[in-house]
Amino acid sequence: MTEQEIKDLVTRQRKYFQTGATLPVSVRVDALKRLYGVISGCEKEIHTALKRDLGKSGFESYMCETGLVLEEISYMLKHIHRFAREKNVRTPLAQFHSRSFKKPSPYGVTLIMSPWNYPFMLTLSPLVDALAAGNTAVVKPSAYSPHTSDVILQILSQCFDPEYVAVVTGGRAENTCLLREHFDYIFFTGSQSVGKEVMRNAAEHLTPVTLELGGKSPCIVDKSADIKLAARRIVFGKYLNCGQTCVAPDYIYCHRSVKDKLIKEVQKQIQKQYGKQPLRNPNYGKIINEKHFNRLLGLIDKNKTVHGGDSDRHALRIEPTVLDNVTFADAVMQEEIFGPIMPILIFDSMDEVIHNINAMPHPLALYLFTSDKAAAKKVTSRCGFGGGCINDTIIHLATTEMGFGGFGESGMGSYHGKVGFDTFSHYKSIVDKKTWIDLPMRYQPYRKLHEKMIRFFLK
Structure with missing residues (x-):
């Protein structure tokens, strides 16, 4: 046109x-x-x-x-x-x-x-x-x-x-x-x-x-989380639409004490949900085009890959991939991933999590897996983000009873x-004033009585 x-x-x-x-x-x-x-x-x-x-x-x-x-x-x-x-x-x-x-x-x-x-x-x-x-x-x-x-x-x-x-x-x-x-x-x-x-x-x-x-939406896994359930729901949210979801968990921020257990459960869930050969799974999507395919391949550090990493250029498919020992300085943490790559970072305290998340641009979503109600209240109160879930991913956008939107850099x-x-x-804010009465106190010339009346009404 x-x-x-x-x-x-x-x-x-x-x-x-x-x-x-x-x-x-x-x-x-x-x-x-x-x-x-x-x-x-x-x-x-x-x-x-x-x-x-x-x-x-x-x-x-x-x-x-x-x-x-x-x-x-x-x-x-x-x-x-x-x-x-x-x-x-x-x-x-x-x-x-x-x-x-x-x-x-x-x-x-x-x-x-x-x-x-x-x-x-x-x-x-x-x-x-x-x-x-x-x-x-x-x-x-x-x-x-x-x-x-x-x-x-x-x-x-x-x-x-x-x-x-x-x-x-x-x-x-x-x-x-x-x-x-x-x-x-x-x-x-x-x-x-x-x-x-x-x-x-x-x-x-x-x-x-x-x-x-969009933005880099964090997924926090506390030491009190149900790890098996967390892995199942994280894998669903991360790899849905081949990771090309604006509210997908961009990276996993996991407590040091449960990281190894979480990785094992994530590996099990990837195989359970997508099969032993995800690239041949007819229900697994593809990357939108070659430009984004190449960009995503550039974010996969083979030395830190603990699951997946293979790809099919002809079909524009990348396996569900997990990266371990990732830091905030790595290339995969410098941009929104928007693909099937899951970097895992570790933390030692929730205060550390809150500080680091708030030091980054406000994400569109935030996810927290925990059994600690005080921790959930602390994170959701002190971190800036558009919306999110406690003990799940993605589903907050699928309700007509709540608004969905970003905050700051995420929209x-x-x-x-x-x-x-x-x-x-x-x-439009409208006042329909009746005509049968017209109080004189607002009109000039102003009088002491009018001032007293105004003060009475506007207290």
Whole structure:
């Protein structure tokens, strides 16, 4: 799509939004029901595309992508009438007689830019929230997952006219053109470097943004943890989608006294979950492209590899890999891994853990395996992170009852469920003042009696 075509598309969406066509809740409900029906009917095509782009199995595609989108739509359909209502709030006595209320209103024309690692879910979930709140949307999926982008284009073209919801495919040139346009809200999921560029462009129009980024999410294993269960859940979270998950445990921070036991259990779980030959497992995914494949191979130190490390360049697959005796100075600890490589570091005290984590950029997620409630309270209170789990990984993002988002370097803003509706809504604060009474105390000329009344009301 050319720069002029993108400009014309945004103009058409703005004109459409200004007609008020997206405001009635009934229209939003119809849009979400239509989207639900088309997604359900295209499940096979969606899963085939995800298999081609990322090697995902049908089970994993439904569990982590299609199913989560359908759940988000169902949740919105159940609650949208309540979310969209005006909310009365208390009116101060000084404003007698008035009604004060907050009115949720859509921002207008929104831009949703999504990544390649969960290309369907991370495109459609924020779109569901944007539509529920009454916005129009321009959707820009990643060029790195072209088959899923094609299916998204097919689905959304079938559901909506482009002045309501439009898909722009392509790469960096299209991204650049989109970011030059004036949107009313931008929702971006991706890397920190591109997130900075999004925010820089948004500042030109003072456009509010949500940035869902990433970072090196720690997974702390305390000496009191159930090691067998921890290993099982860590292996699931780390190697899901071949490690290409923004909230995957990036590294394991393990108490010195249980490290060897944890490594043995992790090795057992890798074999149990992925088989003796993971590179031949049809349900094990692949690295998105050769560029990232080569980057990941460069992070594997053969001298510190205690499990895995082999790869298949033709299939773009890397075995679930475990690195031992890793320090914060190693290459694998200098960037977000975003692949099936698990470095294990050791600690001696929880104060040491808290100090070192807080000395690094704020991660998107933090995981803690412990049976010590005091330790859990201490870590979750004193460490800065977006969200996380105690005695599990990943699952905190799979609930519509809590917002999901980053903090500091891992992003800003959040979404899912009610929080997602709020993200794409501006709450207007309105006072409806009645006309049958008009207290004179605020008007000039000011009098002593008026001052006493003001002081009485505003204490």
